[in-house]
Amino acid sequence: MAGNSERRGATRKAGSKKGAVVGTGGHGRRSLEGKGPTPKAEDRPYHVAAKRKAAAEKGAGRSGRPSASASRSAGGGRGGRTSSTHEIVSGRNSVVEAMRAGIPVTTVYLAARLEADDRTREIVSTAADAGYPLLEVSRTELDRLTDGSVHQGVAIQVPPYAYADEDDLLDAAEASGRAPLVVALDGVTDPRNLGAVLRSAGAFGAHGVLVPERRAAGVTASAWKVSAGAAARVPVARVTNLVRTLQAYKEAGLFVVGLDGGGDTTVGEVPFTTDPLVLVVGSEGKGLSRLVRAQCDAVAAIPIASAVESLNAGVAAGIALYEVARQRAEQ
Template identity: 80%
Template sequence: MAGNSERRGAVRKGGSKKVASAGTGGKNRRSLEGRGPTPKAEDREYHPAHKAKLAAERRAVAGTRGTSGRQSAGASRSAAGSKGGRKSSTHEIVSGRNSVVEALRAGIPVSTVYIASRLEADDRTREIISAAGNSNYPLLEVSRAELDRLTDGSVHQGVAIQVPPYAYADDDDLLDAAAETDRPALIVALDGVTDPRNLGAVLRSAGAFGAHGVLVPERRAAGVTASAWKVSAGAAARVPVARVTNLVRTLQGLKAAGVFVVGLDGGGDVSITDLPYATDPLVLVVGSEGKGLSRLVREQCDAIASIPIASAVESLNAGVAAGIALFEVARQRG
C-alpha cells in the first residue's frame, strides 16, 4: 500500500556490493586446456576397430607360421636378398586388381590383404580372396575411405595388399640368372630414371622379352616402390632388380666379364633396327627422358643406338624406349 511506512524497501545486504575482482591469474588455466588429439579408432580399447586390429595381428602371426618354408623364388627375392641384397626401408602398398592378382600369382610374401566393404565381386577379386585364404594371409575388410588413405588416393579398385620391403639383388645375381637359362645375358640398366612408373614399365617389358634383370643406381634413381609394382603388373616379382652404388663401375665390371654395352640415345650412331651385339651378352642402357645418357655412362658404351621418331621435338620415355629395344633384341635372337 502506498505510503505504508512499515513496508521494507529493497535493502542491499552488507558486503554484497559489486566491486572489481582480481583476474584468475592462470589459476583456472588447467580447466581450459584440451585433452590432446583424439586417439585413432584402432587405439581405443572399446572400439570395434581395436578388436579388428588385434584379430588381424593374431592372424598375421598364424599366417607367418603357416607359410614358413613355402615361399617361392620370387617371394624369397622380395623378402630377403640371397647375395648381398639390400631391402628398401618401408613397407609398400600394391593396389589395383590386376596388380594384386599378378603379385599373388607370383608368390610374393604379403603382410595384409585389404578388401573394400561392399565390393562388387568379379573373377579377380574372387581369386584374391581365395589366394589370401589358401595362404593364410590376413584379410581385412575396410572402408573405401580407409583404402584411399592407405593407397594415397590412387585408383585401387577396392583391393590392395601390403608387401614387405623389396630386397634388391646383386649385379652378379643377374649374370647367374642368365647362366641358368643357356641364353646370352640380357640386362637393362637405367641411368638417371627417377620416375618409378618408368621403372615399372621397364620391368614389364623386361619380363615380356626375357631379360634377366634390371640395374638401377642407388642415388638419383627410382627404386621398386608401390608405383613401380603397380605399373609392372607383377613383373617386379619375376624380374630381379639390382641396385648398385656406382653404375659406371658396374658397367666396367660387366664389360670385363664379356658383356657388351649399348646405350639408347636420340643422337645415336646406329638405328635401333641395326642394333649391334643383339645376339651377344648385352646390357641396354636407357637414359632419362630429359637428359639422356650421362657423359661417363656414354663413355662405357660400345655403341649408341637411336630410335627413329617422326618429330625431332618429341622424345620417348624410358619405358617405351626399353620396350622397343628389347623387342629388337628378341627379334634378332629369333
C-alpha cells in the first residue's frame, strides 16, 4: 500500500544514490597536453621509411662506400625522388647486372634444384662475398614474389629506386668528356617501354633518361626486367614539369629533337652532330603533347611501311639513338 516503507524496494540502500560529480582530478587536462612532436617517419621502427633506411644503411655497411648507382637505388642522390616500396628484380641477366653495379640487395632468392650456369654461380658468389641473405624457395613461391614474370629461377629484393636530378644528367655528361645525350619521355606510361628505352640508352651511350612525375611510367620491377640491368647504369631523372625542364636544357645549350609520326623531317635527315642533344620520345598513341612539341627545335619522323600505324616508344628510341651514334661516329 502507499506509504508502506516496509515493502520490497521502497527504501534506497545507502551509498547507491548518484551524487554530484566532484571533478576529473586533472585527467582531462593532462590528456590535452599531448606527447610532444610526432617523430619523423624514418625514426619510427614500424614505418616503411624506417625499414628502407635500415636496409640502405645495411647495404652501405657491407660494401663500405656505395657506388653512384647503388646510391641511386638505395634512395640517395642529389635532389632525387624515391619510389615508395621495395622492388623485386628477376631474371639472371638483370640480377647479375644489378649486383655488378653494386646495388645494395636486401635478399637473394634462388629456386630449389636450380640448374647452375655461369650467371647463377656469379650471383651466389657475389651474394656470399657481400653477405647478402640467400634464400632457397620453391618455384611457386618465386612465381608469387615476381608476380608471375619470367624469373629463370633467380630474383633479388632491392631498396626503392631513387631518381636523379635533371642536373645530374648533365654532370654525368661532363664527367664522361662527351657531348650530353639525354632521352626524354613524354606520356610513356608502360614501364616495359621505359625499360626498353633504358636498354637502348645504355647501348648507345646516352647519359640518362628524363621522365615526368605524373602520367608517366617509373622504374618498377617490369622496367628493371626489360632493361636487362641497364637501369643500374643509366640514371633516370624524374621532373615535376617536363616543359620547364626542356626550356632549361635549351637555355643551357642543348638541341631538342622530338620524335613524332607527323614530323617535318625524318630522323636520317636531322644533323645529329656532336652538339649537346635531347631526344624527346612521345607515347605510341598520342605522340608528343602540344606544349612539349612547341619546345622542340626539330620534329622528326621514322619512315615506316604504311601498313604499320606506329612504333612503340622503346623501338623508336632505339632507332633514333642508333642514328645519333652512327652520325657521331662518322664525324
